[in-house]
Amino acid sequence: MAKSTVNAPPTAADVIQFVDRDLDLFEGINDGEEHHLAGGESLPPIEPLTKAWDVAYIRFSVPDLDLYERWVTDFGLKIIYKDDQVIYSRGLQGDGFCHVAHKGPAKFLGFAMMMRDEKDLRVLQENIEGCSTVHKIPGIEGKLCGGSRVSFIDPVCNLLIEAVHGRSIDELPPTRDRVEYNYGSKENYRRPANKLQDTSGNRAADGSNTVHPGPPDVLKIGHVVLSIPVGPHHKMMAFMMETFGLLPSDSAYFESPKSTEGHSVNPGMFDMLQKAGPSPIYPGTFAEGEATYACFFRCDRGEVPTDHHTFFILSLMDKKQAPVGGDINPQLSHVSFEVSNLDDVWRGHMQLKTKAEFKDERYEIAWGVGRHVLGSHIYDYWHDPYGHVHEHMSDGDRMTRSFGQRIHKMSGLGPNGHNQWGPTVRDSGIRNLDGPAGASFYEDFDHDTQQSLVDRNLDNVSELIERIRDTNGR
Numbered sequence: 001m002a003k004s005t006v007n008a009p010p011t012a013a014d015v016i017q018f019v020d021r022d023l024d025l026f027e028g029i030n031d032g033e034e035h036h037l038a039g040g041e042s043l044p045p046i047e048p049l050t051k052a053w054d055v056a057y058i059r060f061s062v063p064d065l066d067l068y069e070r071w072v073t074d075f076g077l078k079i080i081y082k083d084d085q086v087i088y089s090r091g092l093q094g095d096g097f098c099h100v101a102h103k104g105p106a107k108f109l110g111f112a113m114m115m116r117d118e119k120d121l122r123v124l125q126e127n128i129e130g131c132s133t134v135h136k137i138p139g140i141e142g143k144l145c146g147g148s149r150v151s152f153i154d155p156v157c158n159l160l161i162e163a164v165h166g167r168s169i170d171e172l173p174p175t176r177d178r179v180e181y182n183y184g185s186k187e188n189y190r191r192p193a194n195k196l197q198d199t200s201g202n203r204a205a206d207g208s209n210t211v212h213p214g215p216p217d218v219l220k221i222g223h224v225v226l227s228i229p230v231g232p233h234h235k236m237m238a239f240m241m242e243t244f245g246l247l248p249s250d251s252a253y254f255e256s257p258k259s260t261e262g263h264s265v266n267p268g269m270f271d272m273l274q275k276a277g278p279s280p281i282y283p284g285t286f287a288e289g290e291a292t293y294a295c296f297f298r299c300d301r302g303e304v305p306t307d308h309h310t311f312f313i314l315s316l317m318d319k320k321q322a323p324v325g326g327d328i329n330p331q332l333s334h335v336s337f338e339v340s341n342l343d344d345v346w347r348g349h350m351q352l353k354t355k356a357e358f359k360d361e362r363y364e365i366a367w368g369v370g371r372h373v374l375g376s377h378i379y380d381y382w383h384d385p386y387g388h389v390h391e392h393m394s395d396g397d398r399m400t401r402s403f404g405q406r407i408h409k410m411s412g413l414g415p416n417g418h419n420q421w422g423p424t425v426r427d428s429g430i431r432n433l434d435g436p437a438g439a440s441f442y443e444d445f446d447h448d449t450q451q452s453l454v455d456r457n458l459d460n461v462s463e464l465i466e467r468i469r470d471t472n473g474r
């Protein structure tokens with residue numbers, strides 16, 4: 001394994017603890033070594049079935065659609081259809097609705113990948129067990145955005161995974177003018193004189209001054225993150241790479257049992273990963289002979305730039321995320337949506353914070369605002385009213401196939417979570433991104449709702465899943 005770059009290591013005193021149940025675990029990049037395997041030839045030697053272009057949408061079912069309508073609106077999504085059974089929402093850009101909430105038990109149902117090549121749908125139909133036939137998207141979903149689709153239940157996590165092609169919607173204009181920033185002291189890097197800054201539309205020509213900035217401009221869905229029990233997490237990584245051609249951008253591994261000592265990480269994590277590994281996926285895909293803990297994946301668009309990660313998988317060992325009497329199930333860690341800029345991240349933060357504080361909405365900060373190291377994006381994570389974490393993010397890295405991949409040791413997390421900047425571990429409050437049981441109000445839900453949220457068994461939503469998967473629509 002070639003090591004093309006090695007960053008200057010920090011001192012031992014700089015190597016800091018990491019905290020289980022935190023996204024920080026893989027932000028705590030290591031003892032300073034950052035192995036960048038540059039070039040497309042460093043990527044896994046996989047001939048995938050297809051190459052997904054992006055993520056298209058995410059599906060939930062929720063008991064209270066009125067409550068959830070307020071959530072998606074406050075989050076900054078635009079509702080394009082609502083009746084007493086479902087809410088479809090979109091961003092300003094994208095190929096169609098990017099967020100679906102069906103009426104039903106509280107549950108994360110699954111997600112859809114966007115395919116650029118229609119024949120990829122046929123390939124999935126022919127190669128994935130239980131896959132539907134290729135069909136025009138029926139019913140209201142087809143009316144909203146058109147397109148074709150296949151769907152299946154994935155063999156690792158038991159999620160509804162869909163693949164869509166040919167959807168389209170018109171782009172919407174931003175609600176605010178492009179924000180310009182002063183940068184440094186050079187005159188040509190500064191905003192024009194006599195032009196007042198207005199990031200919130202508070203200086204409208206009609207004299208209205210709303211004071212409250214309102215929801216941010218959500219552009220599109222950005223990425224889906226799953227937290228998966230140790231062992232199956234490797235299987236799901238392999239499944240997503242083999243099925244959708246995803247490429248590893250950054251992966252991280254525990255390098256020794258000692259790396260867990262004195263920290264609040266589950267002490268069994270290293271041993272569990274060792275038992276599950278060493279990364280049985282492909283030689284050279286990750287750190288050879290090591291136990292991969294987490295990996296960020298991007299879409300393979302060749303030399304067309306794409307987001308640093310569209311999909312992300314991390315290991316889960318939090319018993320709280322298990323159904324009563326059962327084993328830990330795979331969870332939605334979070335779903336992320338790109339907003340226009342830094343101001344919109346903060347606008348979203350203030351919108352959700354003020355609605356939680358002054359309108360008693362069941363919104364809860366999970367982590368933010370900060371800027372990550374891996375991916376570089378500015379982030380802000382919030383629990384929705386059922387505990388599923390939604391992220392606003394902006395200004396992430398983009399890369400092409402030839403970037404290759406980077407591999408990190410997991411030996412440290414700083415008091416700042418190895419953010420470029422942002423809240424410290426202590427300041428961050430809840431910050432549990434393992435799954436919906438991380439929300440403080442999870443304990444207030446009745447038994448059935450709690451079970452439904454953390455159990456990947458689809459029995460209580462089987463009728464809903466059948467309806468979604470009906471190739472004729474009903």
Ligand SMILES: [Fe+2]
Pocket residue numbers: 223225334336391
């Ligand atoms: Fe994220």
